[in-house]
Amino acid sequence: xxxxxxxxxxxxxxxxxxxQHLKKLMEYKIDFITGATSFLIDQVVNLAFLAIIFGGxxxxxxxxxxxxxxxxxxxxxxxGLDHLFCDNLWNVGYWIVRKGEFDKYLTRPINxxxxxxxxxxxxxxxGELVVGIALIITSVRHLSxxxxxxxxxxxxxxxxFGMLIYTSIKIALAAVAFWVKQSGHLINMVYGINxxxxxPVEIYSRPVRNGITYIIPFAFTAFYPASYLxxxxxxxxxxxxTVIAACVxxxxxxxxxxxxxxxYESAGS
Amino acid sequence: xxxxxxxxxxxxxxxxxxxxGIQGATTYRVNFIAWFIGDIMICFVMYYVWRAxxxxxxxxxxxxxxxxxxxxxxxxxxxxxxxxxxxxSYEVGEEIRDGNIAMRLIKPVDFDMxxxxxxxxxxxxxxxxxxxPMLLGVELYKYFAFGQVMFDIGTFALYMLSAxxxxxxxxxxxxxxxxxxxxxxxxxxxxxxxxSVLRFVSGSLIPxxxxxxxxxxxLEWLPFASLxxxxxxxxxxxYAGAEVLLxxxxxxxxxxxFYLFSKLIFSIAMRHVTVQGG
Numbered sequence: 001x002x003x004x005x006x007x008x009x010x011x012x013x014x015x016x017x018x019x020q021h022l023k024k025l026m027e028y029k030i031d032f033i034t035g036a037t038s039f040l041i042d043q044v045v046n047l048a049f050l051a052i053i054f055g056g057x058x059x060x061x062x063x064x065x066x067x068x069x070x071x072x073x074x075x076x077x078x079x080g081l082d083h084l085f086c087d088n089l090w091n092v093g094y095w096i097v098r099k100g101e102f103d104k105y106l107t108r109p110i111n112x113x114x115x116x117x118x119x120x121x122x123x124x125x126x127g128e129l130v131v132g133i134a135l136i137i138t139s140v141r142h143l144s145x146x147x148x149x150x151x152x153x154x155x156x157x158x159x160x161f162g163m164l165i166y167t168s169i170k171i172a173l174a175a176v177a178f179w180v181k182q183s184g185h186l187i188n189m190v191y192g193i194n195x196x197x198x199x200p201v202e203i204y205s206r207p208v209r210n211g212i213t214y215i216i217p218f219a220f221t222a223f224y225p226a227s228y229l230x231x232x233x234x235x236x237x238x239x240x241x242t243v244i245a246a247c248v249x250x251x252x253x254x255x256x257x258x259x260x261x262x263x264y265e266s267a268g269s
Numbered sequence: 270x271x272x273x274x275x276x277x278x279x280x281x282x283x284x285x286x287x288x289x290g291i292q293g294a295t296t297y298r299v300n301f302i303a304w305f306i307g308d309i310m311i312c313f314v315m316y317y318v319w320r321a322x323x324x325x326x327x328x329x330x331x332x333x334x335x336x337x338x339x340x341x342x343x344x345x346x347x348x349x350x351x352x353x354x355x356x357x358s359y360e361v362g363e364e365i366r367d368g369n370i371a372m373r374l375i376k377p378v379d380f381d382m383x384x385x386x387x388x389x390x391x392x393x394x395x396x397x398x399x400x401x402p403m404l405l406g407v408e409l410y411k412y413f414a415f416g417q418v419m420f421d422i423g424t425f426a427l428y429m430l431s432a433x434x435x436x437x438x439x440x441x442x443x444x445x446x447x448x449x450x451x452x453x454x455x456x457x458x459x460x461x462x463x464x465s466v467l468r469f470v471s472g473s474l475i476p477x478x479x480x481x482x483x484x485x486x487x488l489e490w491l492p493f494a495s496l497x498x499x500x501x502x503x504x505x506x507x508y509a510g511a512e513v514l515l516x517x518x519x520x521x522x523x524x525x526x527f528y529l530f531s532k533l534i535f536s537i538a539m540r541h542v543t544v545q546g547g
Contacts, residue, residue, distance in 0.1 A: 031458065038462030045469045052479050053318070057326045060318075124458060185303035192307040195314045203321035208313075 010114055014085075018121040025123060032123055039127030043076065046198075047135075061202045066142040067230055068199070073135025074229070075198045075222030078162030080128035086167045087122035092174040094184030100266045113171070113257055146232045154239050158225035161246035165221050166194070168246065172253035178260030190216060197222040217245040282378060283386040290390020305399065312347050316340060332479045337414045338505065344407050345501050346473045351395050353435040353496060355388060359460060361447025380535065381444055388440070424506060427513055431500035434520040438495050441527040448534050472498030478507075492523035 025032045050072065054065040063071075088096075096102050096116070105112040145151075173190055176183035197218040201209045212219040220242040228238035294301065319339045322331060329335060334342065361384065364370040373380055411419045446463060468474045470493040477488050477498050488494055499516045502508045508516055 034462065035458035038458045038465070041462055042465040045465045045474065048469060049475055052475050053322055055479075055481075056331050057322055060325055061321050062325075185300040189303040189307045189310075192310055195311055199314075199318060199321075203317045205317070208317070 010118070013110065013114070014118045014121075017118045021119075021121040022123075035124035036127045039124050040131060041127075043128060043131040046072075047131075061200060063200045063202075064143075066139040069135050070139040070143065070230060071200065071223055071226040072198050073132045073139060074159075074226040075194075076128045076132030076135070077159045078166060078221045079194060080125045080132055081159065081163040082166035082170070083125035083128060084122055085163075086117050086170060087125070088116055088118075088120040089167070089170040089174045090184060090187060091120075092116055093170075093177050093187045094182065097177040097264070098181045102264065103266050112261070113254075117167075143230070145230065151229055154235075155225065155229060158228075158239055158242050161242045162221035162225065164246040164250055165217060165242070166191075168249035168253040169216065172249075172256045175253070175257040175260035178264040194218045194221065199223070200227070217241075217249070220245045283382055286383050286386035287390040287393070290387040290392075291394055292390075293387070294391035294394050308347060308350075312343050315343050319343070332476070334476065334478070337411070341407060341411065341505055342476060342501060344403065344410075345504050346497055348400055348403050348407070349432055349435070349497055349500050349504075350473065351399055352392065352432045353439045353500075355436065355439045355443045359447070360384060361444055362449065365447070374539075381441075381531065384444070385440055392436075421506075424503065427517070428500050428504040431503050431517060431520060434517070434524050435495055435497070435500055438492065438520065438524045438527055441524065441531045442492070444531045445527065445534055448538050467493060467496060470494075471496040472501075490519070492527070495520045495523055 047069075050065070050068060053060070054068075058064070060068060092102070102112075102116075105115050108115055169190060170187055173183055173187040176186060193212065193216050196204065196208065196212045201212065201219055201223050204212070209219075213224075220238075224234075224238040225242055227233060228235055316339075320336065323329075323336045323339075331339070361370075364373065373383060408418075408420050446459075449459065470488055470491065472488065472494055473496070477485050477494060480488065489498075499508070499520060503513055503516070
């Protein structure tokens with residue numbers, strides 16, 4: 001089948017690119033260590049913040065310390081995976097289009113979005129992924145989750161589609177660069193909203209809550225699926241919502257990307 | 270020809286850099302606005318987190334801070350960041366890497382002064398367009414929260430003095446970091462690392478007063494409190510009387526130390542600098 005073949009081809013390409021990228025990394029070992037450590041330390045600082053807050057209160061709007069840690073850890077998985085696989089989209093927004101380097105992707109016999117995305121395999125994200133997994137493991141040991149076997153596939157689905165929410169937002173905003181040459185700062189601004197997703201939505205006022213649920217649905221990348229896993233509340237809304245939000249966003253962002261490709265004019269001479 | 274007054278000569282040499290800085294900042298205004306909106310959003314996330322903390326704790330104060338204090342702390346820390354933040358480490362590093370540093374070294378101007386005056390150009394715009402309006406907003410918030418005007422010009426003058434020293438400290442510290450470019454390629458990762466550690470040790474993420482005893486004392490004496498916490502505490506009136514003098518004195522000591530340190534690193538680095546290409 002055609003689509004199956006395309007997907008297999010994409011995975012094969014990804015393996016080749018990742019191998020090349022890893023070779024490059026071995027050349028600059030200190031950079032890899034600095035990059036991964038920096039994202040790890042960044043998370044440690046945020047955890048110190050949570051620990052100090054919970055030094056003074058028992059719970060945050062009904063959510064215990066370990067529940068908050070679980071939500072926080074869960075939020076790092078989709079974010080870290082997107083960071084691992086799709087980091088080059090930032091560069092599309094910042095300089096690949098502006099410097100006219102996007103031309104090289106158009107001359108290749110592979111889908112340009114796919115090539116530009118898989119070109120970089122961002123190992124800096126190991127910092128986020130390691131902290132995320134460690135937080136989930138430690139918090140689960142202090143919590144009694146209402147666990148059933150199908151929670152595991154549901155969690156995996158939520159993580160994958162949560163990652164697609166991040167990626168779709170980045171694709172759509174990176175594509176803006178096709179019209180205005182540079183959109184990195186726009187990506188940065190919208191991406192920053194993911195900070196809201198690390199905490200229970202109950203702490204926000206209603207407009208903020210609706211904004212991160214229905215407009216830029218970062219709440220589906222972390223809080224909703226994590227709260228389902230913690231308390232088995234609203235399974236349909238939490239998991240199916242993540243899938244629907246990701247599919248809608250991905251469709252919209254692919255439309256924007258293709259419109260952008262049509263509008264693209266190379267920069268420079 | 271009459272010899273020129275040294276101050277006049279100094280300003281005549283370096284003010285063009287400030288002008289260039291203003292032009293540079295105007296060119297990148299869209300980036301700045303996007304970055305600014307992102308920052309304000311993070312302030313609001315923190316606002317909601319603290320609001321939830323106060324609602325959940327059932328007490329009006331948390332480590333001696335009221336919710337009103339917390340709001341003032343969040344926004345004034347953020348504002349102070351605009352005055353005291355310095356891109357020195359990134360720019361020095363980039364110039365070392367691409368070799369442009371050679372162009373600075375062959376000119377009869379001081380290496381660090383050119384960066385400093387250039388950055389002051391951007392700062393002067395930020396001060397008038399962002400800092401003053403937002404500070405008025407904070408004062409207005411305090412007026413509604415307390416029912417009276419809380420602004421004290423003396424305290425504000427001390428805050429500005431402290432913030433000025435914060436900036437100088439931040440500048441020289443960043444110049445020192447910039448020389449790391451001799452050893453590291455991943456300056457970007459390194460800057461993330463530096464920023465997140467500084468966010469914690471400078472007391473801009475959480476007031477140092479909330480930290481456990483020993484850690485708090487150590488961080489209050491380390492130079493990094495000077496980056497944000499000292500001016501903010503002066504503004505909020507949490508440091509008063511003799512303590513203000515002590516903290517300002519400490520800031521001065523750290524500024525001078527880092528100034529000398531940057532000079533030392535600079536002279537060592539210059540003996541090793543090799544610029545690639547022509």
